[in-house]
Amino acid sequence: MNLLLISTYELGHQPLHVASPAAALLQAGHEVRALDLAVQPWDDDLVGWADAVAFSVPMHTAMRLALPAATTIRAKHPNIPICLYGLYAAVARDHTVGSVVDRVIAGEYEPALLQWVDSLAPGAAPPTAREVFLDAGRFAVPARHLLPGLDQYARLLIGDDERLAGYVEASHGCVHRCRHCPLPVVYDGRIRVVDVDTILGDVSQLVAMGARHVTFGDPDFLNGPHHSRRVVRAVHEQFPELTFDCTAKVEHILRHADVWDEWAAAGCVFVVSAFESVNDAVLARLDKGHQAEDAAGAVGLLRSHGIEVRPSWLPFTPWTTMSDLVDLFDFVAAHDLVQNVDPVQYTIRLLLPEGSLLLEHPDMAPFLAAYDAEALSYRWTAAEPAVDALQGQLAALVEAGTADGNDVHALFTSLRTLVHAAAGLPEPAPVGRSTRGPRLSEAWFCCAEPTALQRAPLPLPVLAQGGAND
Numbered sequence: 001m002n003l004l005l006i007s008t009y010e011l012g013h014q015p016l017h018v019a020s021p022a023a024a025l026l027q028a029g030h031e032v033r034a035l036d037l038a039v040q041p042w043d044d045d046l047v048g049w050a051d052a053v054a055f056s057v058p059m060h061t062a063m064r065l066a067l068p069a070a071t072t073i074r075a076k077h078p079n080i081p082i083c084l085y086g087l088y089a090a091v092a093r094d095h096t097v098g099s100v101v102d103r104v105i106a107g108e109y110e111p112a113l114l115q116w117v118d119s120l121a122p123g124a125a126p127p128t129a130r131e132v133f134l135d136a137g138r139f140a141v142p143a144r145h146l147l148p149g150l151d152q153y154a155r156l157l158i159g160d161d162e163r164l165a166g167y168v169e170a171s172h173g174c175v176h177r178c179r180h181c182p183l184p185v186v187y188d189g190r191i192r193v194v195d196v197d198t199i200l201g202d203v204s205q206l207v208a209m210g211a212r213h214v215t216f217g218d219p220d221f222l223n224g225p226h227h228s229r230r231v232v233r234a235v236h237e238q239f240p241e242l243t244f245d246c247t248a249k250v251e252h253i254l255r256h257a258d259v260w261d262e263w264a265a266a267g268c269v270f271v272v273s274a275f276e277s278v279n280d281a282v283l284a285r286l287d288k289g290h291q292a293e294d295a296a297g298a299v300g301l302l303r304s305h306g307i308e309v310r311p312s313w314l315p316f317t318p319w320t321t322m323s324d325l326v327d328l329f330d331f332v333a334a335h336d337l338v339q340n341v342d343p344v345q346y347t348i349r350l351l352l353p354e355g356s357l358l359l360e361h362p363d364m365a366p367f368l369a370a371y372d373a374e375a376l377s378y379r380w381t382a383a384e385p386a387v388d389a390l391q392g393q394l395a396a397l398v399e400a401g402t403a404d405g406n407d408v409h410a411l412f413t414s415l416r417t418l419v420h421a422a423a424g425l426p427e428p429a430p431v432g433r434s435t436r437g438p439r440l441s442e443a444w445f446c447c448a449e450p451t452a453l454q455r456a457p458l459p460l461p462v463l464a465q466g467g468a469n470d
Contacts, residue, residue, distance in 0.1 A: 001117055004050035005146075007036045008065035010058065012154035012442030013167035013215065017056040017086055019142030024110045027140055030117060034146040037069065039153070047073055047080070052120055054083040054113060055101075060182070060351060063088035063376060070100050081120055085109040087182055088376070090131045091353050095373045106186050107133045108172065132186055134173075139194050141201035149209060154442040156213040156243065158269060163243070165213040165440060166206030170194055170231045174219045176249065177357060178274075179287045180314065183219055185355035191223050196234050203235055203242070213243045213269075215440070221246035225256050236266035243267040245310075245438075249274065250290035253298040253309075260305040268307055269438040270340075273298060275311040278331045279324045282317055285363055292331070299335050308437040310340050316349040316391045318367035318380050322423040325390070329416040333428075339436040342443035343402065343411040347395040352378035390422050409433050 005022055007015035015036055022032045035046055047053065053073055057063040063084070070082050083103040084096065090106045097104060105112045112133045119127045156163040171194060173187030203214060214235070221228050228246075235242065244267050253260075253273060260268070277283055278292040295311070302309050315328055332341055350358075353376055358364050369379035382388045394415055401411045413430070420428050 001120060002031045002033075002049055002051045003117055004046055004053045005032060005034050005056065006053060006066070006069065007034070007038065007056045007062070008069060009038055009062040010056075010167070011217070012038070012440065013165075013217070014144065014147050014150060014153045015056060016142060016167055016169060016217070017058045019144045019147060020139060021054075021056075021085070021110050021113050022143040022146055023140035024114060025117065026143055028114055028118075032143070032146065036147060037065070039148055044076070047077055050080060052081040052083070052117060054085055057084050057086040057088045059086075060088055060353070060376060062086070063091060067096065067100060070096075074100055083113065083116055085113055087186055088353070090186075091182075091355075091376050092373055093131065103127070104131050105133065106131055108135055108137060108192055109133060110139070111135060111137055134187065134190060134192070136192050139198050141198055141205065144202075144205055144209065150206070150211055154440045156245075156269075156438060157436075157441055158243070158438040162441075163212035164210040165215060166203065166209070166211035167215045167217050168199055168202050168206070169217050170199055170221065170228060171218045171224055173223075175223045176220070176289065177287065178289075179285070179357040179361060180350060180352075181219075182353055182356070184357055185353070193224055193227050196227075196230055199231055200234055200238060203239065207239055207242065212241070213245075216244060216246040218247065220249050220252060222248045222252035222256050222259070225252075225259065229259065229262070232263055232266050232268075241267075243269050243438075245270045245272065245440075247272040247274075250288070250294050250298045253301060254290075254294060257301055260302060260307060264305040264307050270308040270310050271302055272310045272312060274314075276314040277317070277320075277324065278327045279320075282319055282324070285317075285319065285361060286314070286358075296331075296335060299337070308340055309337075310342075310437075310439065311337060311345070312348075313341070313345040314348055314350060315346055316382070316387065318350070318364065318382055320382060320387050321384055322387060322390075322419075325387070325419045326423050326425065329412075329419055330428075332412070333416070333431045336434055338412045338431055339408055339434055340439075341408075341412070342439075343398045343408060343415065344443050346412075346415050347391060347398050349391055350380070351376075352380065386422065390419070393418060393422075408436065 003025055005018045007018045018034050025032045033046055055066040057066050082101040084101050085105040089104040093104050103116050116127045150164040156165045171191045173191040174183045175189055175191055177184040177189050248271055250273055275295045280291045299309050367380045371378050417427050
């Protein structure tokens with residue numbers, strides 16, 4: 001069977017969540033082609049070639065972008081079966097299954113995706129009705145030859161050096177159940193690991209493609225610390241010049257303090273960590289497992305080993321106050337993190353997808369509104385309406401400043417000044433400009449509302465009333 005796998009967004013990385021299932025489908029004897037709409041133009045000939053199409057939706061932004069693409073295919077090729085697979089596949093299923101797509105698969109999707117493709121053959125048994133799959137399995141080395149080269153994707157920027165970067169995952173899921181995170185809805189506190197040999201095989205082909213840096217994109221690389229240590233040691237032994245970054249919770253950074261000396265020596269240059277807020281009451285509602293002072297401790301611990309932290313933030317929740325926002329900007333300034341925070345992080349607003357654990361929290365009830373099927377999230381209002389208004393102003397400032405090429409320090413200064421003015425405070429003292437640390441060339445941006453730029457139309461054919469035109 002001819003299968004087309006489509007990615008719309010994977011944080012600026014070459015899409016692993018296309019390359020990995022492509023390898024499994026190829027091994028099963030199917031013909032597979034891939035299309036990454038983040039870097040490639042729409043190709044209707046590919047759609048016409050396919051017997052079935054599957055969209056990778058590992059995050060909210062990918063799902064938001066995939067739905068109009070799937071709708072385009074459905075309108076122009078009504079007989080082609082369409083599947084959504086990945087973490088966000090089952091979100092808004094009542095609005096998608098039957099009208100936009102035929103199948104949704106969340107969790108460990110590869111065996112279920114194979115089953116779905118096999119079920120499309122004449123006379124084959126229908127696939128199981130399940131939508132969430134957590135069965136443990138083995139993974140083939142991803143079929144990256146189907147995708148554009150690494151030069152089309154985010155690079156590591158470190159000093160004056162620019163390095164091609166690859167993206168791998170050593171595990172899926174998460175052992176924690178943070179209430180605002182989509183992972184517990186699917187994995188419910190479980191993880192599934194990828195064999196070290198498969199990871200090594202993937203890193204080997206990435207290095208052959210020119211990679212000098214890899215991102216371990218696990219939701220938390222320290223969910224399985226012994227496994228992660230084995231992976232880092234194996235990769236460093238085989239590729240000693242390779243650098244890497246990873247993602248880890250604040251509590252894991254501190255709990256596994258003994259790994260950082262080894263990992264710094266093995267090439268770890270930065271760690272992404274979800275600081276989220278500096279209000280301990282908000283952190284408790286989110287069930288983050290840390291307090292603001294712990295985040296400060298994580299900064300100091302990593303820096304003592306020569307590793308920078310790149311915090312991600314969730315500044316806007318129903319409980320956010322003006323004072324909270326002032327405190328967040330002051331925290332960034334006090335801990336010399338200005339150059340480590342992508343400005344979009346200061347604008348992120350809480351998402352409440354279907355199944356979110358926060359929907360059951362009693363503190364959410366006064367602020368909760370109806371579900372927005374287009375946004376794939378429940379709407380909410382802030383306890384302080386002025387905070388909602390400020391979020392829009394900050395987002396507009398970041399969009400305009402980024403488009404104009406303003407640097408991170410200048411944007412931080414403008415945003416902080418706006419926040420202080422909104423809080424009725426005098427303009428803050430200037431923050432000294434420090435050297436920008438290692439980072440990827442595309443802003444880290446995961447489970448949040450897409451920016452205006454990301455919501456720009458994908459390169460799809462224009463659909464006319466009653467039909468479609470190229």
